Amino acid sequence: MRRLGNSTVTVSPLGFGAAGIGNLYRTVDEQTAPAALDAAWEAGIRYFDTAPHYGLGLSERRLGAALADRPRAEYTVSTKVGRLLVPSPQTAHLRDEEGGFDVPADHVREWDFSADGVRRSLESSLDRLGLDRIDVVLLHDPDDHWQQAVEQAYPALHDLRAQGVVGAIGVGMNQWQMLHRFVVETDIDTVMLAGRYTLLDQSAQEHLLPACQERGVSVLAAGVFNSGVLATEEPGRMYDYRPVPQPVYDRAVRIAATCRRHGVSLPQAAMAFVARHPAVATVVVGVKSVEQVMRNAELLAEPVPDALWDDLAAEGLLTS
Numbered sequence: 001m002r003r004l005g006n007s008t009v010t011v012s013p014l015g016f017g018a019a020g021i022g023n024l025y026r027t028v029d030e031q032t033a034p035a036a037l038d039a040a041w042e043a044g045i046r047y048f049d050t051a052p053h054y055g056l057g058l059s060e061r062r063l064g065a066a067l068a069d070r071p072r073a074e075y076t077v078s079t080k081v082g083r084l085l086v087p088s089p090q091t092a093h094l095r096d097e098e099g100g101f102d103v104p105a106d107h108v109r110e111w112d113f114s115a116d117g118v119r120r121s122l123e124s125s126l127d128r129l130g131l132d133r134i135d136v137v138l139l140h141d142p143d144d145h146w147q148q149a150v151e152q153a154y155p156a157l158h159d160l161r162a163q164g165v166v167g168a169i170g171v172g173m174n175q176w177q178m179l180h181r182f183v184v185e186t187d188i189d190t191v192m193l194a195g196r197y198t199l200l201d202q203s204a205q206e207h208l209l210p211a212c213q214e215r216g217v218s219v220l221a222a223g224v225f226n227s228g229v230l231a232t233e234e235p236g237r238m239y240d241y242r243p244v245p246q247p248v249y250d251r252a253v254r255i256a257a258t259c260r261r262h263g264v265s266l267p268q269a270a271m272a273f274v275a276r277h278p279a280v281a282t283v284v285v286g287v288k289s290v291e292q293v294m295r296n297a298e299l300l301a302e303p304v305p306d307a308l309w310d311d312l313a314a315e316g317l318l319t320s
Contacts, residue, residue, distance in 0.1 A: 001046065002281045004218040005189030007161075007168035009135050011047035011076050013275065014300050016040045016293075017222060017286035018048060021062050022055025023102040028288050037066035039290040043297040049192070049220070049284050050129075051080035051140055052121060053109060055101045057128050064129035077131065078192075078220075080140035080172060081121040081153065083109040113139065113148040115156035122160075133165065138172040138192055139182075146178060154186055161189075174223070174240075176204035183211045192284070195223030195240055197277070199230055199255055199270050199312075200248060202319045209279045218281040221274045225285075230270040255317050262308040265299070272304040 001010035021033040028036075040048075048067070050059045060079060067075060085107040092106035099109065112121070125134060137157055142149035149171075157169040171182045172192030179191045191212065196204040197219075212219055225231040228238035235252035237244055244252070256266040264272075275283050285296045312318045 004168045005216050007189045009167040011282040012045050013282055014045050015047040015049055015282045015284035016045050017284045018050040018059045018063050019054045020286045020288035022059030027102045032289055033062045034066045035290050036287055036293055039293040046075045047282055049078045052085050053083050055103045056107045057085055058103055060125055060128035076135045078136035079125045079134055080138045081118045082113050082140040084112045084117055084121055086110050113145045113153040115152045118153050118156040135167045137166045138170045140172055176208040180208045180211055183215055183217050190218045190220055192220040192222055195226055198224055198226050199273050200226050212279040219279045220282055220284055221280045222284040224270050224274045224283055231267050233265050258311055262305055264304050264308055268299040268302055271300050
């Protein structure tokens with residue numbers, strides 16, 4: 001277990017990303033979701049990340065139910081604030097197409113990074129999770145809400161941490177620039193960096209990751225497969241939630257070929273590359289099934305020769 005920043009909160013080297021069990025893109029049935037969580041526990045995973053956004057609360061409810069009989073001191077849960085779930089009975093007959101989750105649209109999401117919104121969101125999350133505390137709270141995608149997030153939401157989380165209500169605080173985003181501002185201008189413990197430090201995108205490497213090391217901020221590395229292109233032996237066709245651009249796909253093909261010469265699979269290299277950075281505390285991978293859990297745990301446990309990174313850099317496929 002690795003500690004987050006200067007907090008006492010720890011995470012396992014592999015984290016369970018729970019968007020999938022919130023029915024991201026397609027339904028995960030009531031047997032598959034708890035089985036995946038049980039398999040994660042058996043594989044030694046002790047860090048679980050969720051959010052109200054994931055399935056309009058379904059992910060939190062399923063995660064809480066699966067952890068209900070586990071020793072509370074033995075696992076770490078993170079959830080997020082910034083989107084309040086507001087009942088919407090008039091749309092309950094529809095599906096949550098806007099959010100991308102295959103669930104009834106019986107709630108709508110309202111952006112709210114106010115101090116009151118943070119407290120209300122946490123109270124609702126605690127209720128859905130069935131927990132008496134949340135270990136890590138992240139500001140979720142404040143891209144268009146910097147002012148309110150830094151002036152209201154962050155101070156609220158800072159106070160909750162000082163009171164011992166939450167153990168660690170941070171920010172989770174799909175960009176590195178605003179995360180960098182939070183790291184250098186506030187006192188957070190961690191950032192969840194999604195997709196900006198991967199085999200295909202090392203844009204966070206020059207500024208954000210060194211700042212995290214200098215300030216003692218731990219990185220929760222997510223989106224390591226860039227939405228699927230790096231998730232399989234042969235590169236997939238999705239990149240950052242969209243069809244992969246041909247130049248990116250061609251580069252992934254070249255990376256995969258170099259990996260094969262070293263006896264390493266593309267997804268194995270994708271996870272190992274991220275995990276080896278000293279700022280990274282855990283690699284968070286979204287999973288929906290027992291098979292995916294076991295595959296990811298096995299891949300992360302497999303050693304990768306240093307010569308692979310040297311060759312990728314020599315071929316111009318890594319920035320360093």
